[in-house]
Amino acid sequence: MKLTCEKTSLAEAINTVSKAVSTRTTLPILECILINVYNDEITLTASDLDIGIKTAPIKANVSETGAFAIEARLFSEIIRKLNGDNVTIETNSDGKTAVIKCGYSEFTVMIQNPDDFPPLQEVEKDFSYKIKQVDLKNMINQTIFSVAMDESKPVLTGELMEIKNNSTNIVAVDGFRISCRRAETPEIEKPVNVIIPAKTMREISRILSDSDEYTEIFITDKHVLFIVNGNTVVSRVIDGDYIKYEQTFTDEFGTKIVVSKNELISALERASLISRDARKMPVKFEISEGKIIITSQTEMGKAHEEVDCTFEGSELKIAFNPRFLIEALKSVEDDNVSIQFNSSLSPCIIKPEEGDKYKYLILPLRV
């Protein structure tokens, strides 16, 4: 193979596929990027068997077509550090090395047999669906933090994508909290539910832009395929039934407050300081007319915070893991949020002041 292409396009393509490259693997070929060289363009592919990414074609001046695989880390660092506009890559006839040239630089590096590279999963295109890139990106980022870390319930290590007739929910549940984000989506005939691994969702979110352009999604029983700006991402899906999360949300409440998101985050962060391991320490809320008193206490000391709020219903004392509240609040764009409570032992629900774009349910701590 011999090709010349723009350095910046190549660097961008490497960046797109890089997160699908395996870092710890017993299959050295998965530490490589597969480069397919066509008549006047090339594509880059990487895969860790769970997720595979193939870039949109990059324009190239090609004098010999073919394919080769090259160790991703070294290739990425070389391309990034080269000084010049165009990069030429030429493989030697024995198929064992390639020469990379740019400006005054010339690198000779090992390459691998492209036939060893596992092909990307073919995905049948029976069910297709579209969503705005900016919506999907926000939906992922505003829920992904509450995916379960422990693998005892495999379905909870992914995010539920609940595609309804003209809207979509993305849901993440870890046993202590539920995060749900909704967006309007083009009308489809038949609702579909799919559970997508958290890692796939993080990678998709990374390559989605903030634009109103659509990403197309194809879903089968086993796989999901995203087309984002010409790049293809294929992932396995998680088999199983997701939990019935919807029924745990209730519209009834005994206490309701509306509060400044940033003031509440700051007060919770300060109250968390009084602990060497803020993951385990409860903060107590004392909610009454016009204000929330937030307190925490450990062997290190005590914190006492007050946050103004508008108040409806009855006074309430309740305790939470502050991290769960902070993560939900930080993901929200609104300046003010509504929080509903029923009792000291039942979950709170964080919602927008108006509408139903997002909802977060968080279990309290017993203290």
Add this chain to the structure above:
Amino acid sequence: MKLTCEKTSLAEAINTVSKAVSTRTTLPILECILINVYNDEITLTASDLDIGIKTAPIKANVSETGAFAIEARLFSEIIRKLNGDNVTIETNSDGKTAVIKCGYSEFTVMIQNPDDFPPLQEVEKDFSYKIKQVDLKNMINQTIFSVAMDESKPVLTGELMEIKNNSTNIVAVDGFRISCRRAETPEIEKPVNVIIPAKTMREISRILSDSDEYTEIFITDKHVLFIVNGNTVVSRVIDGDYIKYEQTFTDEFGTKIVVSKNELISALERASLISRDARKMPVKFEISEGKIIITSQTEMGKAHEEVDCTFEGSELKIAFNPRFLIEALKSVEDDNVSIQFNSSLSPCIIKPEEGDKYKYLILPLRV
């Protein structure tokens, strides 16, 4: 004690002393900041026994004078996250806790007995000397990277400050290279040499500003004291005779080049990519009329780079640890540097094209 002061001044003072706070120590009091409360000002002090820092006084509204010690990490995080302009700190009468108030926040934290805090070393002020802050800062930053990491020769774990009649050298030597930076300094009567621990130099550099204002330095056999913007830094000095570094520099050369610093750094960085541990890999130089060819080779592949240069003397092949060259070149402000060589087995000397503000000597590798 009870005092009120500006939050930003207090946060800045905490930042100044924080690097002298011990992190791993068997003496818990050294994890604290000592706060001395005077009539209308306070000072903060921290020490790890090697280095001690006392801040310039901060204006405060004081209703009871005294002193207390407070755990540095917690105190620092609380002050940094508080929301409000003024902080009030009041110790309880039993001397075991203090209450920190600011805005709607109130923290109660443990405090320690200030009498347990080791007093800062008194330093006799017989020998005093001044240097511009910006000069001292640059001199440290442009040499500190070549202080010896291994402790087999204790004098080499510090930097030599060589104070002459009207100039000062700061020198660092690690057995593979010598870094030397000179500045003009006000005339003094008697030359003085002192070896200051690298950690002290790093901390001093951190609190020095880029201004032409002077820092005053007091030196004794055992200690050195810096006054920087009203803050006092006291450190032990390293006992012993520094090596006679000066005689290893020579003005004679067989080969001399002048080269663009940035082009040479980039080429060396690229040539270093062909190695999983660039600390150990040699890069080879082939110097001839008008250009340097830089090559490297490992089991991962080969790199070939060319850098333009002006050339004087004879052609030469020589090899270096690229990291040593890169660190010296990166610390230099000039666009072009002069590099002199004598043979493949003798050191190179990096200097400015004109003048003698800095000089770096680097031993070659045998290949």
